[in-house]
Amino acid sequence: MSEIGVNPNQKGFLIDAGRCIDCRACLVACSVQNEVSNTTTRIWIKETGVVGEFPNLERYSAPYHCMHCDDPSCVSACTVGALQKDENGIVTYDADRCIGCRYCMYACPFQVPNYEWDQMLPLIVKCDMCVDRLAEGESEPACAATCPTDAIMFGPKVDMLAMAHQRIEDNPDKYVDHVYGEEENGGTATFYVSPVPFEELGFPTTESTLSPAYSNRLITHGTPAVAGAVAIGLSGVYLTIKHHEEAMAELRNDALAVETDQPEAEEPAAETQESDNDQ
Amino acid sequence: MINKIIKEVKSFSIGYYILAAIAIFGLSVAAYRLYAGLGVTTNLSKAFPWGVWISFDLSTVAFSGGAFTLAALVYVFHLHELHPAVRPTVLAGLIGYSSVLVILFMDLGRWDRAYHFLIYPNINSALFEVSWCIALYSTILLYELSPVLLENTRWKGVIPIIKKWTIPLVIAGVTLSTLHQSSLGTLFVVMSPRVNPLWYSMLLPIFFLITSLAAGLAMVISGAIISYWVFGRTLPENIIAELAWFIPWTLGVYLVLKLGELLITDELHLLFNSGIYSVLFLAELVVGAVIPMILLSFKRVRHSRVGVLTASLLVLAGVVLNRFDVSWFAIKPVNGQIYTPSWMEVAILVGVLATAVLAYSLVAHYFPVFEETAEVIEEKKARKRRMGRILHPRAAAGD
Numbered sequence: 183m184s185e186i187g188v189n190p191n192q193k194g195f196l197i198d199a200g201r202c203i204d205c206r207a208c209l210v211a212c213s214v215q216n217e218v219s220n221t222t223t224r225i226w227i228k229e230t231g232v233v234g235e236f237p238n239l240e241r242y243s244a245p246y247h248c249m250h251c252d253d254p255s256c257v258s259a260c261t262v263g264a265l266q267k268d269e270n271g272i273v274t275y276d277a278d279r280c281i282g283c284r285y286c287m288y289a290c291p292f293q294v295p296n297y298e299w300d301q302m303l304p305l306i307v308k309c310d311m312c313v314d315r316l317a318e319g320e321s322e323p324a325c326a327a328t329c330p331t332d333a334i335m336f337g338p339k340v341d342m343l344a345m346a347h348q349r350i351e352d353n354p355d356k357y358v359d360h361v362y363g364e365e366e367n368g369g370t371a372t373f374y375v376s377p378v379p380f381e382e383l384g385f386p387t388t389e390s391t392l393s394p395a396y397s398n399r400l401i402t403h404g405t406p407a408v409a410g411a412v413a414i415g416l417s418g419v420y421l422t423i424k425h426h427e428e429a430m431a432e433l434r435n436d437a438l439a440v441e442t443d444q445p446e447a448e449e450p451a452a453e454t455q456e457s458d459n460d461q
Numbered sequence: 462m463i464n465k466i467i468k469e470v471k472s473f474s475i476g477y478y479i480l481a482a483i484a485i486f487g488l489s490v491a492a493y494r495l496y497a498g499l500g501v502t503t504n505l506s507k508a509f510p511w512g513v514w515i516s517f518d519l520s521t522v523a524f525s526g527g528a529f530t531l532a533a534l535v536y537v538f539h540l541h542e543l544h545p546a547v548r549p550t551v552l553a554g555l556i557g558y559s560s561v562l563v564i565l566f567m568d569l570g571r572w573d574r575a576y577h578f579l580i581y582p583n584i585n586s587a588l589f590e591v592s593w594c595i596a597l598y599s600t601i602l603l604y605e606l607s608p609v610l611l612e613n614t615r616w617k618g619v620i621p622i623i624k625k626w627t628i629p630l631v632i633a634g635v636t637l638s639t640l641h642q643s644s645l646g647t648l649f650v651v652m653s654p655r656v657n658p659l660w661y662s663m664l665l666p667i668f669f670l671i672t673s674l675a676a677g678l679a680m681v682i683s684g685a686i687i688s689y690w691v692f693g694r695t696l697p698e699n700i701i702a703e704l705a706w707f708i709p710w711t712l713g714v715y716l717v718l719k720l721g722e723l724l725i726t727d728e729l730h731l732l733f734n735s736g737i738y739s740v741l742f743l744a745e746l747v748v749g750a751v752i753p754m755i756l757l758s759f760k761r762v763r764h765s766r767v768g769v770l771t772a773s774l775l776v777l778a779g780v781v782l783n784r785f786d787v788s789w790f791a792i793k794p795v796n797g798q799i800y801t802p803s804w805m806e807v808a809i810l811v812g813v814l815a816t817a818v819l820a821y822s823l824v825a826h827y828f829p830v831f832e833e834t835a836e837v838i839e840e841k842k843a844r845k846r847r848m849g850r851i852l853h854p855r856a857a858a859g860d
Binding site for chain 1 (some may be wrong): 568570639
C-alpha cells in the first residue's frame with residue numbers, strides 16, 4: 183500500500199551505511215533538539231562489529247530510528263490513538279494521550295519505540311521527523327542537518343527512493359542490491375543502502391511485504407458486524423425458545439383444561455363416578 | 462458494632478489470616494510499583510515490553526468465560542436446570558475480571574491516565590476494544606450479581622426491577638464477551654513478526670473464543686466440585702455431567718480448526734521440528750484437549766466426581782499454557798534476549814490472587830451465593846428423589 187506519488191509532500195530519509203562513520207553526532211543533535219536523555223534516545227546505531235581478516239578489517243554502521251511506515255503497525259495498535267500518521271507521512275506521537283501500555287513496542291516490526299523505564303510515569307520515546315522543527319520552517323530534522331558525511335539525507339520521499347536506487351546503480355560493486363525500507367512492512371519512508379547485507383547490520387528481516395496492520399484491520403473492522411450478528415442471533419434464539427416453551431405450556435394447559443373440563447361438563451356426581459371407573 | 466466486627470474476625474479460620482497476609486504483602490509491593498515505576502520493579506524491557514502480567518490477564522479472562530457461557534446456556538438457551546450454578550459462577554467471573562483490571566492498572570505506565578481509553582478511541586486497536594468490553598462487561602456482571610448482594614438488605618425492593626432487565630443485559634453481556642474473548646486473540650495478529658508461526662494465525666480470535674468456552678465450562682465444573690469439599694455445597698451430579706457433555710464438542714471443533722489451519726498454511730511440519738516450541742504446542746493440544754476429550758466422552762467419567770474434575774483441570778491447564786505460550790513463551794526473542802519475571806512481578810500477582818480468593822470466600826460466606834445449590838448432606842436423598850422421578854414419572858408428577 184505504497185502511497186508514493188499520491189502526496190508530493192511526503193517526506194523521507196535516505197541513509198547510507200557506506201557513508202556513516204559512527205561519530206554519533208546525530209544522537210546528540212536529536213537529544214538536544216527533542217530534549218530527551220541519551221539513555222532513552224530516539225535514534226541509535228546499528229553496526230556490524232569488526233569483520234573481515236587482518237589487514238582487511240571493516241566495520242559498518244548506520245543510524246537507526248523510526249522508519250515512518252506507509253501503513254504503520256503501531257498506529258493500528260495504539261489503544262488511545264496517540265500515534266498517528268500525518269499528511270506528510272510522519273508517524274507522530276501525542277505524549278499527552280499516551281497511557282504507557284507498550285502495545286506499540288510489540289507491534290512495531292522494527293522494534294523502534296523506546297520507553298522511559300526509569301520514570302515513575304513513563305512515556306514512549308520515538309522519532310517524529312522533528313515535526314515541530316519542520317513546522318518552524320527548517321528544511322531538515324536535526325539528525326540529517328548535523329550528519330557530517332551526509333549519511334543521513336532528508337527530502338521528498340520520491341526523491342529519496344530514486345536517489346537510493348541511483349546510488350546502487352552507479353556503484354553496483356559497492357552496495358548490495360537491496361533498498362531496505364522500500365518493501366519492508368509494506369513500505370516505509372526511510373530508505374537504506376548498505377555495502378553489507380542488512381542482517382549483518384542487525385536490521386530485522388521481515389519477509390512480509392504487507393503490513394500486519396492490514397490483517398489487524400481486516401479483523402477489527404469486522405467487529406461491529408460480529409457484535410450485531412451475535413446480539414441479534416442470541417435474541418432470536420431466546421425468543422424462539424421462549425415462544426416454543428410458551429406454546430408447549432399452552433398446549434399442556436389446553437390438554438389439562440380438556441381433562442378437567444370433561445368431568446365438569448357432567449353432573450357434580452360424576453367425580454365419584456370417574457374414580458369408580460379408574461378402579 | 463466494633464466489638465461485633467472484632468468478634469467476627471476472631472472467628473475466622475487460620476486460612477483467612479494467611480490469605481490476608483499474602484494479600485497485604487502483594488498489595489504493598491503493588492503500591493511500591495506505582496511509586497517507583499516499571500524499570501526497577503519489573504524485568505520488562507524493550508525486547509519484552511509485556512510479561513507475566515499479560516499472560517495472567519489472558520488466562521483469567523478465559524477462566525472467567527464461565528460466566529458468559531453459563532449465562533448463555535441458562536437464559537438464552539433456556540437450560541433452566543443449570544440455574545443453581547449461576548450465582549457462584551457470576552461471582553467468580555466478577556472477581557476474576559476485577560483482578561484483571563487491577564493487574565492491567567499495574568501494567569499501565571501512565572496509570573494516572575487509565576481513563577484515556579474511554580475518551581480517545583482508536584477503532585483499529587484490538588486493545589481499545591478489549592478495554593471497553595472488559596469495562597462494560599464487569600459492570601454487567603456486577604449488575605447480574607446485585608440481587609445476591611441486596612437480597613438480605615433493606616434495598617431488596619429494587620430486586621424485581623433489576624431482574625426485569627436481566628435478559629437484555631445477559632444478551633449484551635454474552636455479546637461483549639464474544640467480542641473481547643476473541644479480541645484478546647486479535648491482539649497478537651498485529652504482532653505477527655514476533656509470534657512463533659505455530660501459534661500465529663489469522664484465526665487467533667476464533668481460537669481464543671472457543672478455548673474460553675471450554676475453559677468456562679471446565680471452570681464451572683471444577684468450581685462446583687471444589688466447593689463440594691470447601692463449602693459443603695455442590696451442583697447435582699446430573700447437571701455437572703450435562704455441562705461436561707459440552708466440553709468434548711467444543712474441544713473437537715478447536716482441534717479441527719487448529720490443525721486444519723496448520724495444514725492449509727503448510728506449517729504442519731513445524732509440529733515436530735520446532736524443538737521446545739513443538740513440545741509446548743503438543744503439550745497444549747494433547748494434555749489440554751485430546752486427553753480430556755477422550756475422558757469426557759465416557760458417560761462413566763462424566764458422572765464420576767474425580768473423573769470429571771481431572772478432565773476439567775486438564776482443560777484449564779491447557780488453556781493457561783496456551784495463553785502463556787502466545788503471550789510469552791512463543792514470542793521470538795530479540796538479539797537473544799529472553800524474559801523471566803522479577804520477584805516483585807510475581808509477588809503482585811500472588812497478592813492479587815490471594816485477595817481474589819479471600820473476596821470470594823467472604824462474599825460466599827456472608828451472601829446467599831450458594832442458596833440454590835444442593836447441600837452435600839442432602840445429595841443422596843435428592844438423587845433418590847430424582848431416580849424416583851425418572852422411574853415413575855407419573856407418580857412424581859402427581860405429587
